[in-house]
Every structure is written in structure tokens, then in C-alpha cells.
Amino acid sequence: MTTSPRNTFKKSERLCSRILIDCLFQGDSRSVSAFPIRAVFTPSEEVSGVSILISVPKKRFHHAVDRNRVKRQIREAYRKNKHQFIEQVAQSGKGLLVAFLYVSDKMESTEYIEKRVVRLLDKMGEAL
RNA sequence: GCAGUUGGACGGUCUGUCGCUUGCUCCACGCGGAGUAUGAGGAAAGUCCGGGCAACAGAGAGCAUCCCGCUUGUUAAUUUGCAAGCUGUCGGUGACGGCAGGGGAAACGCAGAAGAAAAUAACCGCCUCUCGCCAGGGAGGUAAGGGUGAGAAGGUGAGGUAAGAGCUCACCAGUCGGGUGGUGACACCACGAGCUGUGCGUCCCGGGAGUUGCAAGGUCAUGUAUACCGGUGUUUGAGGGUUGCUCGCCCGAGCCGGAGGGUAGACCGCUAUAGCCUGUCGGCAACGUCAGGCACAGAUAAAUGACAGACGCUACGAGCAUGACUCGUAGUACAGAACCCGGCUUACAGGCCAACUGCUUUC
RNA sequence: CGGGAUGUAGUACAGUUGGUAGUAUACUUGGUUUGGGACCAAGGGGUCGCACGUUCGAGUCGUGUCAUCCCGA
Numbered sequence: 115m116t117t118s119p120r121n122t123f124k125k126s127e128r129l130c131s132r133i134l135i136d137c138l139f140q141g142d143s144r145s146v147s148a149f150p151i152r153a154v155f156t157p158s159e160e161v162s163g164v165s166i167l168i169s170v171p172k173k174r175f176h177h178a179v180d181r182n183r184v185k186r187q188i189r190e191a192y193r194k195n196k197h198q199f200i201e202q203v204a205q206s207g208k209g210l211l212v213a214f215l216y217v218s219d220k221m222e223s224t225e226y227i228e229k230r231v232v233r234l235l236d237k238m239g240e241a242l
Numbered sequence: 243g244c245a246g247u248u249g250g251a252c253g254g255u256c257u258g259u260c261g262c263u264u265g266c267u268c269c270a271c272g273c274g275g276a277g278u279a280u281g282a283g284g285a286a287a288g289u290c291c292g293g294g295c296a297a298c299a300g301a302g303a304g305c306a307u308c309c310c311g312c313u314u315g316u317u318a319a320u321u322u323g324c325a326a327g328c329u330g331u332c333g334g335u336g337a338c339g340g341c342a343g344g345g346g347a348a349a350c351g352c353a354g355a356a357g358a359a360a361a362u363a364a365c366c367g368c369c370u371c372u373c374g375c376c377a378g379g380g381a382g383g384u385a386a387g388g389g390u391g392a393g394a395a396g397g398u399g400a401g402g403u404a405a406g407a408g409c410u411c412a413c414c415a416g417u418c419g420g421g422u423g424g425u426g427a428c429a430c431c432a433c434g435a436g437c438u439g440u441g442c443g444u445c446c447c448g449g450g451a452g453u454u455g456c457a458a459g460g461u462c463a464u465g466u467a468u469a470c471c472g473g474u475g476u477u478u479g480a481g482g483g484u485u486g487c488u489c490g491c492c493c494g495a496g497c498c499g500g501a502g503g504g505u506a507g508a509c510c511g512c513u514a515u516a517g518c519c520u521g522u523c524g525g526c527a528a529c530g531u532c533a534g535g536c537a538c539a540g541a542u543a544a545a546u547g548a549c550a551g552a553c554g555c556u557a558c559g560a561g562c563a564u565g566a567c568u569c570g571u572a573g574u575a576c577a578g579a580a581c582c583c584g585g586c587u588u589a590c591a592g593g594c595c596a597a598c599u600g601c602u603u604u605c
Numbered sequence: 606c607g608g609g610a611u612g613u614a615g616u617a618c619a620g621u622u623g624g625u626a627g628u629a630u631a632c633u634u635g636g637u638u639u640g641g642g643a644c645c646a647a648g649g650g651g652u653c654g655c656a657c658g659u660u661c662g663a664g665u666c667g668u669g670u671c672a673u674c675c676c677g678a
Contacts, residue, residue: 289608341658342658355625391661392661458607
């Protein structure tokens with residue numbers, strides 16, 4: 115592969131801190147949705163770049179296997195298509211916290227999920 | 243050959259691209275980068291049991307409370323564990339499987355509806371005596387027949403009787419005592435005795451039970467405030483501990499309520515052990531003894547993946563060169579570690595191995 | 606991940622020792638009123654989450670299973 119940016123997904127790109135998560139869900143964060151996924155995001159100066167988390171509610175998928183499957187699908191889709199979005203965020207000068215929430219109660223194909231994630235990233239890029 | 247029972251072991255393989263976790267090495271030593279190794283299960287699940295481990299508590303006596311319950315073994319594991327058995331009951335032609343199981347014909351309590359009556363039984367019926375012209379009435383005896391019910395005074399037959407009744411006898415079932423066999427639950431008997439309703443509970447016997455759970459608990463860092471209000475008390479003893487209560491004993495200046503403030507990071511615990519494999523010996527077996535070998539996930543908003551292709555397996559259909567051939571279509575399960583083990587239970591496409599059972603065919 | 610609780614009429618809840626499942630509200634019908642509400646009278650409505658077991662007989666006792674909720678640095 116000779117593509118210039120590598121499609122990595124390191125620990126530093128994930129949102130792990132409990133404080134930042136509380137700040138994301140309590141405050142005046144905005145959201146966009148592209149069914150079956152909804153994204154909640156808020157700018158923050160405490161992080162550099164983009165930190166994301168993926169959430170699949172237990173209420174919609176009772177089995178851990180299914181939840182893991184959906185989370186992995188979303189993660190792969192983000193990993194492959196994140197570069198343009200990250201550049202847009204970098205131009206704004208702040209970091210960004212993003213939560214991807216799966217709101218459907220049906221499993222979808224990986225291809226479909228990837229298309230929806232790309233659409234979601236475009237929408238968020240415009241909203242900035 | 244087909245159908246089945248029990249036990250055991252398995253539950254995909256390979257290639258490519260892009261990624262993730264952890265360990266090690268090297269380069270950078272500011273964040274990181276490169277290489278290499280490594281990475282889910284038989285149930286990781288439900289959390290139904292039992293342990294390990296950890297923190298706290300713990301002088302003692304009596305009385306309650308709760309839990310467990312066929313036997314003998316086995317295990318770290320009183321059990322809803324395991325193995326080999328016992329008894330009863332249900333299912334199956336059978337191999338076999340499911341469920342229940344301390345004692346109690348010692349005593350006491352309770353038993354809706356139905357029924358005359360639920361345990362010192364007389365409604366109908368049967369029999370005797372008696373009153374009466376008759377119809378019928380009264381006194382008494384009787385548990386063989388009737389219907390109710392889960393259960394009706396052990397069951398069947400004969401004798402006996404006014405009619406009947408373990409009233410007597412024979413056989414059968416059960417109980418207690420005795421004998422024989424077995425470690426034992428129990429089994430068996432030309433034995434003896436008495437004469438026996440069903441269910442639940444109280445009761446009796448034996449054994450057991452401190453509490454909380456890795457978000458236990460410990461170290462470091464960051465940060466702050468017991469600032470304030472009310473009640474009560476300091477030898478005239480508040481309050482607390484001692485499992486629930488009582489006694490007894492101990493601690494002894496704070497305690498209770500309200501209303502608040504701060505942290506939300508890192509590390510240890512954290513994976514090596516009732517560990518796995520092979521063999522020997524003991525045992526019907528579960529399991530144990532000894533010897534040798536092996537090292538096998540540690541994440542933390544939570545890694546172990548995503549996509550594409552090929553193969554394998556199963557089912558169905560088609561083809562002709564009728565073979566374990568080719569082509570097409572569909573399917574390829576249940577399910578994801580979170581302190582660690584052992585067991586149980588529940589879910590599960592598909593095939594494999596061993597022993598056994600029934601039916602059919604051939605010799 | 607660990608610990609705990611609850612499933613009963615459309616809704617919210619009772620139901621101790623196992624023995625004909627009730628209360629409130631909602632619903633239906635009738636009365637009262639010029640009409641409606643309130644009130645009075647009568648009535649209907651239940652797989653007691655599901656399955657199996659113990660028992661003569663389970664809402665209740667036992668086991669399994671499904672769903673919902675709560676607590677825990």
C-alpha cells in the first residue's frame with residue numbers, strides 16, 4: 115500500500131476519560147444522525163485531534179456477541195474514512211469529542227454501515 | 243442395513259489487504275516508530291451451589307432461628323457435585339432414562355367443597371323386639387351392599403350369625419420382634435406376635451451456619467472543610483462491641499441526625515495453579531499414588547477484528563461416462579474472558595469414536 | 606463484573622397457616638338531570654410472566670426459564 119496516511123486506530127484516538135464523557139453528554143453538545151447511527155459531538159480544548167467512543171445499547175442487543183459485532187463494524191468504517199474529517203477538525207483549531215450511538219435494533223451489513231458513517235462524517239464536517 | 247440408548251471427544255481449514263491487545267528486542271528518549279512472538283469457550287452464558295483468596299469482626303454460657311437429609315465411597319467442597327449401589331413410582335418392546343427418599347401403626351393438632359359419617363361413624367339398607375286394623379311409628383343390633391371423596395376402619399374366600407363384624411380360619415399385603423446374608427441403605431424366611439385409614443404440620447434424630455465481596459483490599463498522585471445547624475453525654479456512664487435474645491464480659495468520650503466540600507488518575511491485587519498431557523500401580527468406578535514432560539489471554543468505555551477469495555462438510559436438484567464423478571442453489575450452530583478454580587443448569591448446525599438395544603436381510 | 610428485588614383484570618395494588626382470586630379506578634347497562642358531570646344500582650372482564658415438579662388440590666411450596674427494575678469505586 116502506498117497511500118500516504120495509514121488507517122490506524124490507536125488508543126489515543128479513543129475517548130476513555132470519565133470526565134470527558136460526562137462533559138459530552140451533559141452539556142450543550144450537538145448531534146447529527148444518519149439512521150441507524152446517531153453522532154453526538156462537542157468541541158473541547160483538553161484533547162488534541164479527535165476522540166471518539168462507540169456505544170451500542172444493551173436494550174437493543176441482548177447478546178454481547180451482537181454488540182461487539184456492531185461496534186467493530188462502526189470502528190472499521192471510521193478507521194478507513196476518518197482522514198478528511200480529522201483535517202477539517204484540525205483547521206478549526208480545537209479538539210473534538212464524538213460519540214457514535216447505534217439506535218437501530220437490527221443488524222446491518224458492513225457495506226451499509228460504512229456508507230452511513232461516511233455520510234455522518236460529512237454532516238459533522240459541515241456543522242463545524 | 244435402518245432406528246435408537248449411554249458415555250467420550252470435536253465443533254472448521256488455507257490465502258491476501260488493512261487494523262487491535264500484551265510481552266520482548268532495537269531506534270528514539272518529547273508522543274512514538276520498527277521487528278518479532280502472542281491472543282476466547284464447551285458452554286467464556288445463567289449466577290443455582292461449593293471452595294480458594296481478601297478485608298473487617300471474633301474470651302465464654304444458655305435458649306431460639308435458619309439450612310441440609312436413602313446408603314457406602316470420593317473430592318478442597320455439610321450441598322441440587324461425582325461414582326457404585328438401595329427403595330418406591332412413572333415412561334419405553336428393549337438398551338436405558340426421569341422424579342422422589344432421615345425417623346414416626348409414640349403422642350398431639352388441622353383437613354374447604356362433597357358425603358350419613360373424616361375417627362369415641364348408622365343416611366338408605368339388613369336383622370331382632372315392640373306398638374298399630376292398615377299405612378307406618380318406637381327401642382336396639384349391624385360396617386356385608388349403596389353413593390361422596392385423595393382417603394371410609396387392611397384385601398379375597400370360607401366358616402359363623404337374628405343380621406353382621408379379624409368374631410374364627412386359610413391365603414395375600416403391611417407393621418413390630420427374631421433369624422440369615424450384606425460395611426450399609428436393604429433383601430430373604432414352612433418363624434412368632436398383635437390386629438393395620440389418607441395427607442400436611444407440630445415433634446424426634448444426626449450434621450452445619452460470623453459478615454461482606456476483587457467496585458474485596460493496598461500504595462502513590464491530585465484536591466478539600468467537619469466551615470455550619472440541632473439533639474444527647476463525660477464516672478450520677480452517653481454510646482458501642484460480643485451473630486437474633488438473655489446472662490455474663492469488654493471498650494470508654496464521644497455519638498446520632500441535618501446540610502455540605504473534594505477526588506474520578508496511575509500502579510499493585512492480576513494471573514502458575516485443587517493447572518494440562520502421557521505412562522505405571524491400587525480401586526467395579528468416581529478418584530488417589532508415583533514418574534516424566536509442557537507453560538497456555540490479561541483487556542479497563544474494555545483488545546482477540548473487518549473485507550475478499552478458495553477449500554471442506556451437510557441438504558436438495560440436475561447431468562451421464564452410474565462413481566464415493568461433475569455442475570448449480572441453499573445452509574455452515576450456540577455464543578465473547580473481566581479475581582481464579584470445581585460442579586450444576588440452560589443454548590447448540592453438523593459430523594466422529596466406543597459399548598449396548600430393537601427390527602429387518604443373508605449365511 | 607458483583608449483589609438484590611419484582612411479575613396477579615385496560616391501569617395501580619391486596620391476597621398470613623396451600624382449599625371457590627379480591628379492592629380502587631377505568632369500561633358497559635339502567636336510574637337521577639332539560640342535557641353533561643358528580644351520585645345511586647346492576648354487570649362484564651384474569652393462561653395469577655412461561656414450563657415442569659411436590660400435593661387429593663398451587664397465585665401461594667420447589668426447580669428451570671423469560672422479562673423488568675434497583676444498588677455497588
